[in-house]
Amino acid sequence: MTASPKSRRRVLVGVSAVAALSLGVGVAAGSRITSPEDAAAKTAPPKASQITVPVELKALASKVVGRGDTSFDGAVNIRVETSGLTTPAVVTGKVPTVGSTLKEGKALLEITGRPVIGLAGVLPMYRTLSPGSKGPDVLQLEQTLDRLGFDPGTVDSKYDLDTANAVEQLYEAAGYDAPEPDERLTQTVDAAKKNVDQAKNALRQARRALNQAKAMPGKKDLSVEQGAVSDAQDNLDDAETALADARFKAGTPLPVSEVVFVKSLPRRVDDVKVERGGTVNGVVMSASGASLVVTLKVDAQTHERLKAGMTASLDLGDGTIVPATVRRITRNADQYYVVVAPKSLTAHQLELLRDANVRVTIPVKSTNGKVLAVPVAALSAGPDGSSRVEVLRDGKVELIPVTVGLSADGYAQVTPAGDAKLVQGDQVVVGR
Known part of the structure; x- marks a missing residue:
């Protein structure tokens, strides 16, 4: 049977459609096929660029930053030398409390009713000082008195009456009677006064005898009477010299048991070893500096960048920054310790810093x-x-x-x- 023209046209359209579809699929498939070289190029990392x-x-400012512990500067043990007392060294008053401040020129304690006055100095009080004493301890005393405004006269190593007068002023300022000299010295003064009175009386009598001899008619030789007056005058001069010496020696002393020299004052009382009614035996109290400091550890390399006098700052942790100064740097074995002191503190800041660990910043160098x-x-x-x-x-x-x-x-x-x-x-x- 022969196909009709209409059927042949339908077959041709179908074949064309299939061909077109096949061509589209081939193109799409070809577009998805990648060569190994193209695939490697697409997966390689991007070329590096500069940051x-x-x-x-x-x-710019270079600085040392660390943390340090706070404390009160320079703890010392305070001893009172009681060997000069003739009675038991009983504590009778002025017992300080922990946290109180020891001030220079004031009584730190009372023993047998007498004050123990604190003074700043490096030499300990090891003997009673009195007019006639000489030595470096006298020089230290006079330097201290002069610094406190009590005029000791010439500041040297000799304890004289000017020194004794300054000691009296020290006691008066502290609120106490000045120490009395040894009784034997006052007895010597009394005896010297009597000798002066006797010598004066003898001189009056010798002068009266001379005047009477001069009034006698025909009396020309007055050598005996004049010699008696001269001898009486010499005796009076000797008696007055002895009295001056006795008074000098009986000037106000400074008993060894009534003064304690401490390296620096004021200081804060850390511990009290005695109580009222008890007997002093060795250390009576320990005290540290009244100023609070912060101590931080640094290594040897950091230590070489720091020195005393550098400015610093303390971070109190509440946003407050306190200006400070490097006070000193010490060494213990291979460890260095930097002691930093705040320039000033309010009562609130002091309370925040007490027994605290704080951040410390010390600028070392900066650009101009x-x-x-x-x-x-x-x-x-x-x-x-x-x-x-x-x-x-x-x-x-x-x-x-x-x-x-x-x-x-x-x-x-x-x-x-x-x-x-x-x-x-x-x-x-x-x-x-």
Whole structure:
């Protein structure tokens, strides 16, 4: 049977449609096929690019930061020398309380009704001082009296009547009667006074006898009477000299049991070893400096950057920053201790700092105003060991030689070397 023209047209359309569909599928499949080279290219990491930061203009400051414990400065044990007492050393009053302040020129304690006055000095009180005493302990006493405003006369190593008068003033200011001299010395003064009175009476009698001889008619030889007057005058002079010497020796003394020299005052009482009615035997109390300090440990390298007198600051933890000063640096074996003292404290700040551990900052060096600064990571070393930075300009990296100054907080001061140029805002490479 022969197909009709209409049937042949239908077959042709169907074949064309199948061919077109096959062609579309082939094209789509071909577009999804990737060569090994293309696949490797597409999965490779992107080409590295530089990480840059701008050169800054800023002030730099190097500092030491650490934590330290607070305490009251310089604890000492206070002893009273009671060997000069003729009665038991019984504590009769003025017993201090822990936390109270020992002030210079005031009684720290009372023993047998007499004060123990605190004075600042490095030599201990080891003997009773009195007119005629000489030595470095006398010099220390006179220097102390003079500093406190009690005039000891010439400040030397001799305890004289001016020194004795100044000691009287010291006791008066402390609220006590001055010490009495030894009874034997006062007895010597009384005896010397009687001798002076007797010598004066003898001189009056000798002068009366001379005048009577002069009035006698025909009396020409007066040598005996005149000799008696001369002898009486000599005796009076000797008696008055002896009286002056006795009075000098009987001047106000300073008993060894009534003064304690402490390296520095005022101080804070840390512990009391005696009580009223008890007997003194050795240490009576321990005291530390009245000023609070903070002590932090540093290593040998850090120690070399610090010195006494440097400014510092204390962070009290509540946002308050207290100005301070490095007071001293001490060493124990391989460990260094930095003692920092606040310049002034309110009562509230003192309470916050008591027995606390606080953050301490000590500026070591700083630039004189703002300088060119880059992150330390931007620095590299050239073949000759010189420092340099990489600057990205117009898509190209330039090596700029620099001189490195102060480093602090991750930044370093840089100055372009020679004819090289480096300005604020230049982009320096810190990584890739």
